[in-house]
Amino acid sequence: MAITPNSGAEISLEEAQKLIQNFQAKFPGEIKASFYGIETLNLILNQEGIIGVRIYYGYDSVAKKIAVVLVGVDSTGKDMTAILVDKGEDCPNNCDITSPLY
Structure with a gap:
């Protein structure tokens, strides 16, 4: 299946x-x-x-935890690697403990 703006x-x-819960x-x-x-x-x-x-899934071997890398994608399905994002504020340090997702 091809990627689209509605994927x-x-x-x-x-x-x-x-x-x-499974994760x-x-x-x-x-x-x-x-x-x-x-x-x-x-x-x-x-x-x-x-x-x-x-969203790419990775592993931070220094912090010893799963990490994610976010990258933009163009209409041909190619990663736009000029800007990459990681280093989010992780939960359980920064969480909404009242959320039904927690």
């Missing part, structure tokens, strides 16, 4: 909870989430020709 789909709270059961010592501010996200989103964002 991805909204899911229910229950589906999200199940995905998160936390499989990786109990890992981060629960990462927060990225709007200004940082806009560095990616304001690039000319962007149609979406790809």
